[in-house]
Amino acid sequence: MASTEFTMRVWRGDSSGGNWNDYKVASEEGMVVLDVIHRIQATQAPDLACRWNCKAGKCGSCSAELNGKPRLMCMTRMNTFEPGQTITVAPIKTFPIIKDLVTDVSFNYEKAKTVPAFKPKPVEADGTHRMFQEDIDRVQEFHKCIECFLCQNVCHVIRDHEDNKPQFAGPRLFVRLAGLEMHPLDTNDRLELLKSKAGLGYCNITKCCTEVCPEHIRITDNAIIPLKERVVTEYYDPVAWLLRKVRGKRKVAAE
Amino acid sequence: MADTGKYETHEFDVIVIGAGGAGLRAAIESSAQGAKTALICKSLLGKAHTVMAEGGIAAALGNVYPEDNWKVHFRDTMRGGKMLNNWRMAQLHAQEAPARVLELEHWGALFDRTKDGRILQRDFGGHRYARLAHVGDRTGLEMIRTLQQHAVHRGIDVFMECNIQRLLKDGDHIAGAFGYWRESGKFVLFKAKAVVLASGGVGKAWKITSNSWECTGDGIALGADAGAELMDMEFIQFHPTGMVWPPSVRGILVTEGVRGDGGTLRNSTGKRFMFDYIPAFFKAETADNEAEADRWYEDKKNNRRTPDLLPRDEVARAINTEVKAGRGTPHGGVFLDISSRRDADYIKRRLPSMYHQFKELADVDITKEAMEVGPTCHYIMGGVRGNSDTTETRVPGLFVAGEAACGINGANRLGGNSLSDLVVFGRRAGLYAAEHAKARKGTVSIDDEQVEQTARSLLQVFNDSGTESPYAIHADLQDCMQANVGIIRTESELKTAIVEIPKLRERLGKARVEGNRQFNPGWHLALDLRSMLTVAEAVTLSALERKESRGGHTREDFPKTDTHFAKVNVVLRRAGDSFTVKQEPLPEMPDELKQLFEEKA
Numbered sequence: 001m002a003s004t005e006f007t008m009r010v011w012r013g014d015s016s017g018g019n020w021n022d023y024k025v026a027s028e029e030g031m032v033v034l035d036v037i038h039r040i041q042a043t044q045a046p047d048l049a050c051r052w053n054c055k056a057g058k059c060g061s062c063s064a065e066l067n068g069k070p071r072l073m074c075m076t077r078m079n080t081f082e083p084g085q086t087i088t089v090a091p092i093k094t095f096p097i098i099k100d101l102v103t104d105v106s107f108n109y110e111k112a113k114t115v116p117a118f119k120p121k122p123v124e125a126d127g128t129h130r131m132f133q134e135d136i137d138r139v140q141e142f143h144k145c146i147e148c149f150l151c152q153n154v155c156h157v158i159r160d161h162e163d164n165k166p167q168f169a170g171p172r173l174f175v176r177l178a179g180l181e182m183h184p185l186d187t188n189d190r191l192e193l194l195k196s197k198a199g200l201g202y203c204n205i206t207k208c209c210t211e212v213c214p215e216h217i218r219i220t221d222n223a224i225i226p227l228k229e230r231v232v233t234e235y236y237d238p239v240a241w242l243l244r245k246v247r248g249k250r251k252v253a254a255e
Numbered sequence: 256m257a258d259t260g261k262y263e264t265h266e267f268d269v270i271v272i273g274a275g276g277a278g279l280r281a282a283i284e285s286s287a288q289g290a291k292t293a294l295i296c297k298s299l300l301g302k303a304h305t306v307m308a309e310g311g312i313a314a315a316l317g318n319v320y321p322e323d324n325w326k327v328h329f330r331d332t333m334r335g336g337k338m339l340n341n342w343r344m345a346q347l348h349a350q351e352a353p354a355r356v357l358e359l360e361h362w363g364a365l366f367d368r369t370k371d372g373r374i375l376q377r378d379f380g381g382h383r384y385a386r387l388a389h390v391g392d393r394t395g396l397e398m399i400r401t402l403q404q405h406a407v408h409r410g411i412d413v414f415m416e417c418n419i420q421r422l423l424k425d426g427d428h429i430a431g432a433f434g435y436w437r438e439s440g441k442f443v444l445f446k447a448k449a450v451v452l453a454s455g456g457v458g459k460a461w462k463i464t465s466n467s468w469e470c471t472g473d474g475i476a477l478g479a480d481a482g483a484e485l486m487d488m489e490f491i492q493f494h495p496t497g498m499v500w501p502p503s504v505r506g507i508l509v510t511e512g513v514r515g516d517g518g519t520l521r522n523s524t525g526k527r528f529m530f531d532y533i534p535a536f537f538k539a540e541t542a543d544n545e546a547e548a549d550r551w552y553e554d555k556k557n558n559r560r561t562p563d564l565l566p567r568d569e570v571a572r573a574i575n576t577e578v579k580a581g582r583g584t585p586h587g588g589v590f591l592d593i594s595s596r597r598d599a600d601y602i603k604r605r606l607p608s609m610y611h612q613f614k615e616l617a618d619v620d621i622t623k624e625a626m627e628v629g630p631t632c633h634y635i636m637g638g639v640r641g642n643s644d645t646t647e648t649r650v651p652g653l654f655v656a657g658e659a660a661c662g663i664n665g666a667n668r669l670g671g672n673s674l675s676d677l678v679v680f681g682r683r684a685g686l687y688a689a690e691h692a693k694a695r696k697g698t699v700s701i702d703d704e705q706v707e708q709t710a711r712s713l714l715q716v717f718n719d720s721g722t723e724s725p726y727a728i729h730a731d732l733q734d735c736m737q738a739n740v741g742i743i744r745t746e747s748e749l750k751t752a753i754v755e756i757p758k759l760r761e762r763l764g765k766a767r768v769e770g771n772r773q774f775n776p777g778w779h780l781a782l783d784l785r786s787m788l789t790v791a792e793a794v795t796l797s798a799l800e801r802k803e804s805r806g807g808h809t810r811e812d813f814p815k816t817d818t819h820f821a822k823v824n825v826v827l828r829r830a831g832d833s834f835t836v837k838q839e840p841l842p843e844m845p846d847e848l849k850q851l852f853e854e855k856a
Contacts, residue, residue: 075616098438128357130371145400
């Protein structure tokens with residue numbers, strides 16, 4: 001089998017600092033970056049830390065920056081690089097380093113705790129819910145999210161501005177919120193949260209998140225922009241405001 | 256009395272080890288019952304192996320075929336398991352699965368819909384009617400995310416990237432667990448009135464597997480070490496369709512949904528070979544010619560189902576035989592083709608991640624060409640033995656659910672029955688664990704010596720005298736199990752494995768880990784290897800004991816089913832480094848259930 005040698009320049013270190021280490025490693029047909037990292041662990045650096053689970057693009061654990069581009073290591077084929085090229089492998093930048101390629105992504109889990117829960121309307125008389133495929137298609141797109149946090153990683157609102165993190169939830173959470181807001185059965189209202197605590201207004205739709213999504217979720221067009229429109233309608237549209245006064249609110253504001 | 260102040264210590268009513276479908280559902284139920292509950296997992300929350308489940312969750316909702324009901328599902332499950340299943344678990348599973356699926360929907364899951372707005376169901380192997388609720392081919396993701404978010408909103412304490420290494424006991428009773436944080440390598444002690452094992456499968460002991468790094472059989476080893484029994488460990492499911500090319504992705508799962516939605520298997524001569532492998536047991540309900548099988552896709556009432564959808568053990572063995580006979584594909588698999596029956600839009604809508612996976616990893620466009628597939632180690636039917644209703648093991652206070660448990664699937668699991676098993680028995684484990692914790696009198700006391708002994712043994716590999724690399728030992732174990740305890744087994748090879756496994760254990764005793772305790776994969780692997788070796792030995796001993804072929808256990812030297820072994824389970828108990836092995840009679844099925852098997856198919 002044809003084997004090609006690559007130089008992998010891997011960032012190694014912890015919260016106190018670190019540096020680039022070069023590893024020369026052979027790659028065979030079909031191998032992905034994660035295979036090469038595993039080979040480095042098995043043969044040269046047994047304590048090289050990285051996260052991974054499924055190795056098939058389904059769990060979103062092995063996010064890294066490859067030659068500066070945010071990618072899943074398991075879905076990046078080695079033959080997309082020139083033979084002999086030095087490939088840099090760095091941890092995702094937006095989150096604090098734990099060790100080597102492993103970062104502290106707890107920010108995302110903490111933000112998830114603040115999302116008002118799904119609150120379904122009552123079931124039909126037969127004990128089930130009725131929903132039509134065309135009404136759930138757009139929400140199913142959001143449910144494809146594998147929580148790789150690459151969108152969070154490239155979002156310049158938090159990537160270069162640590163001080164924005166407390167008041168900005170990030171694209172992953174906007175996708176989650178859009179999935180709840182557009183869920184045909186949901187009765188919770190999260191617009192106040194989106195406007196204030198989640199910081200939807202910080203997003204100026206540069207679409208960096210959409211570009212890196214390995215699930216090809218159209219984060220900006222299908223999640224963020226419609227949410228922005230809802231917030232505008234809710235808070236800044238006088239006609240909608242008047243209609244609401246007359247007809248009452250569809251949803252009840254969440255705690 | 257323990258000097259527990261030495262280690263970070265937490266106290267709970269119930270701790271759940273593992274955060275896949277079973278662990279999440281157990282924690283949700285335990286917490287709903289008012290028990291103070293912790294959920295402990297090796298990875299980040301939401302990354303457990305459940306996330307990789309593709310095809311669907313089996314439940315007799317009757318949305319597509321109103322004729323379907325729990326009795327048909329029960330019958331299919333028992334027949335798929337070659338009648339070795341614990342009948343009571345199979346009954347509870349079939350009866351409760353529909354409520355668990357509707358509950359997921361009520362918690363926010365969005366399954367694909369029928370035209371009249373109900374949950375759509377798809378065909379799968381061994382299920383008489385289209386029965387699998389699904390979301391394209393990413394059902395596991397939908398399920399784990401729904402459960403994860405529900406658990407988070409319940410405020411359950413989650414300990415992520417925390418690896419449990421020993422169950423602690425207070426006399427005979429469970430008392431808690433001891434482990435380490437992957438991030439820091441520091442030890443952590445949990446005091447608990449009840450423990451649920453929901454730590455999943457064992458595939459990482461084999462070379463070609465669909466399983467992730469986590470599937471190292473930790474819960475099975477922990478349970479056995481604590482005094483619980485293991486049962487049915489010889490039954491390993493080799494999923495018939497894993498990717499075979501390129502080598503680095505060998506084993507990655509190709510969902511059975513491909514065949515459920517119209518894909519057919521062919522060998523290198525172009526022949527639909529499954530017609531040559533229809534066992535007598537399934538003859539009455541399986542088409543014996545291509546014309547009828549093709550008609551079945553459109554008219555299921557008047558035609559028998561295609562043999563492409565026989566239970567997984569049958570299809571895996573057939574593929575194995577074809578490849579061995581020289582009728583395999585260039586890369587040693589068979590062809591699986593859906594492009595000739597379905598158009599590109601249909602394939603991309605029904606099987607989006609399969610499309611994506613083949614396109615990105617193998618340069619194959621499944622809407623235009625056939626996939627190459629072959630068997631991959633996927634699931635263990637055996638595991639820790641629990642009570643059929645409460646899931647409690649013979650260790651008071653220790654419960655078990657999901658793939659770490661056994662009984663529901665007998666000798667072979669039907670596709671789709673795993674996701675339903677997770678939520679049916681996950682809920683039961685959480686319910687009875689919480690009840691147990693509430694009823695338990697007195698305080699839980701931790702034995703200092705158990706903790707200290709474990710702490711010492713976990714650090715043993717940090718030494719200067721060791722020579723062995725944990726990565727090399729792991730690779731050798733995988734080769735050993737793949738070669739000697741694979742799909743087709745024979746006494747001489749099983750005996751080779753029984754000699755090799757203790758040697759590998761001896762090498763592990765001389766392992767050396769480089770670096771420090773902070774997020775150190777070499778150290779983690781050395782510790783996981785202990786579980787894998789325990790499981791490997793249990794599987795091999797059980798496989799030697801069962802001198803017949805049945806379900807996920809095929810003996811070349813005993814190729815037929817045997818009437819004696821039809822009536823017994825193989826049960827293991829810890830004895831030093833190894834196990835005692837005995838046969839135990841199956842529980843007797845009540846007459847009203849027996850009747851279901853006497854009716855015509």
